[in-house]
Amino acid sequence: MKLVKLSLVAAMAAGAFSVANAAPLEEVLKDIDVSGVLRYRYDTGTFDKKFEPIKNDQLNGSKQQHKYRAQINFSGAIADNFKAFMQLDYSANDGGYGAYQPDPNSPQYNPNVSNTSKGLSVRQLYLTYTNDDFATSVIAGKQQLNTIWTDNGIDGLVGTGIKVVNNSIDGITLAAFAVDSTNARTEQETDTLQLLNWEKNIYGGAALASYNVFGGDINSQLWLAYMSDTAFLYALDVAYSTTVFDGVKWTLEGAYLGNSVDNSVKGTNNNPVNSKPVSWDGKNNNFFALRGTVEFGGWDATLGGLYYGKKDGVTITVLEDQGNLGSLLAGEEIFYTDGSRLSGDYGQNTFGYVTAGYTFNETVRVGGDFIYGGTKTDLVGFGGDKMEAVARVNYKYSPKLDFSAFYSYLNVDRKNAGSADHNTVRLQALYKF
Template sequence: MKLIRLSLVAALTAGAFSVASATPVEEAIKDIDVSGVLRYRYEGANFDKDFPGRKSDLMMSKQNHLYRAQFNFSAAIADNFKAFVQFDYGAKDGGYSNEATLNEKKTLAVRQLYLTYTNEDVATNVIAGKQQLNTIWTDNGVDGLVGTGVKVVNNSIDGLTLVAFGVDSFMTEEQEGDMSGFLSNIMGSSIGNIYGAAAIGSYEALGGDFNPQLWLAYWDNVGFFYALDVAYSTTIFDGVNWTLEGAYLGNSLDNDTQVGSDNGNFFGLRGSIEVAGWDASLGGLYYGDKDKYTMTTIEDQGNIGGVLAGQEIFYSQGSNLTGSMGRNLFGYITAGYTFDETVRIGGDLVYGGTETAAHIGGGKKFEAVARVDYKYSPKLDFSAFYSYLDVDADKNGDGDHNAIRLQALYKF
């Protein structure tokens, strides 16, 4: 272990170990694995004065500096048992902002804390405690939704991972707008635990890689959720890689979940090709109901990024994946070129529309996104995007929205 890591762990754990045991700190922590994330974001956005519909789910502030730090500690504490704790810190500086609060921070807090039991004889892990959910309906990145519960993961069948879970006590405060729309209206009601299962496969078939996922979940007092994601990739010619991915997410909501709500159905399909540093994709999406509120994901855009494109369009009114009133049909293309396997320059074009019986949110929508990604090292990445979103509403005029994000991400 590097000296800098040993010093950091010692500083964070010295008090606990010195009180609980006479064992020297360096001896007690020598088997602790340390990892983490440091992230900085600059965001800026503005709206045309005639921009229709609700703006709150889109990137709003004219200028924001966002900071995130996470420190993870994992240690074997007994035979077959490991303990994991994640400390998290976030802050925001508003600068030139629309918001009244220009500086906002939260103290260092325990974000995840769980115990893992491993039985190698049956290739099974049991994870109990406060943990990130990592489902198809939630974000699996740094900001993913956290809940308290039990997860069982089994890998006894070659090429297949089986998962079962039950969670409650969802940490929604840090998500802010990521759980907006439909879901924010029901969070205050008497919702219960989520119980679910998944089968995630990884096989070689027909000369390529076949990766299916099946997810089932029941959210007490909300409804039954189900999802299927299937991806197939292969090399069709020398040096030409081709991928096809399709996803369906559906749900059957309880009748009293929310007045004016209906069951959700999402269909997404994307074909991609890579050759000699170039990449391109073509895809389409269909979801929602023009007369009633529906939802596709529980948090943000879930873990269905493989069939999405664009950036801000899925936060616009009528199109929000976490819940909106509107029937959506979009098509998109993406393209890019990667230099020396380190710098990618590319863009997305998304076009379609939202049909709604209400006088808000409906109309034609178009988004163009320019992207730059720079992999400086295996641990350090820089990225940036610029998004131009135009909404031509049926009854409420039209307007555009511009947004930019610069990001530095370090993982250790």
């Protein structure tokens, strides 16, 4: 490589020339849309001593934990039919006194530190081409997946690949995607994800429809995906909403998620009770969920239930966390207990739940959840009856700013191993711009 040395005068001249020919900042930014989110969480939780053998790092075990999340999005047209998108992300945890960390030998273990060394990172970066004649968009690059199996909020799984979206049929959106890498290994992975081989490509497609029928609205989703040499996944979600009486809104939603796991998917975990190795085979899974909701005059009430998993092996329902199934679930901690984790666990689960609340002046909602069920498994000391009660309050201060809080009491009664309790509190402020 040839090196060129500039004199001080020449360097200054070159710098002046480049500045003189650069576009003013306001010219650069005038066609760029800026949006984002700021989130603060304070978590605190306690376990009784009997919970120790089945405690895992997905349950809130922090005595004091401050969690910060910030995302800034930049989107703008760069040429005819082409748009660029970039998302900067900041995430940090500050641990207060006695903050629970699963591995004291980890470099990240430091329960009494205020983190100021974290910086912004590029979380998403992609290019979108839109053809209006065919109502089709092609999105290529690093992007949040936003499927039924992944979190569609600000913490969702990110993958590098290509997605094609078509809206040429009124009321129907068709999509196809191919992903050759994800951030599961760096951000999302927990011990529940050992069933999946994240080195493999993911291919899939979806059909999402919304239309009016029988005096109400139907929203449906059909999803198919294939993770090479690992699993074939399929899902159907249908929700119907209508006004049955004057001012009374009724919604019924049902979902089925299934998958077929490759015979080569095997592994070994430690029994959480006695730490002895347990060999397992990956099992095919069927997830069923149904819920009905009634809303009237500020009141809302929901009754629902779900079933999934196998008592003699490990299954998955979603690819990360709780997927995009939030409307079909209840509680806060119960689906993170051993045996019940939707992103992969050992056990057969059955739960029923009821939620209710009242919203004052369309700004403050006070409510609660009660969920009861259990996990069946052939592992001694594992699974058992489970119950969670949650009290919650949400305050919509403005269209952009929300405050929320919840208290959760969780009980796990393991057969022949005793009952264990867990309490947790979360306070959150969320600002979107």
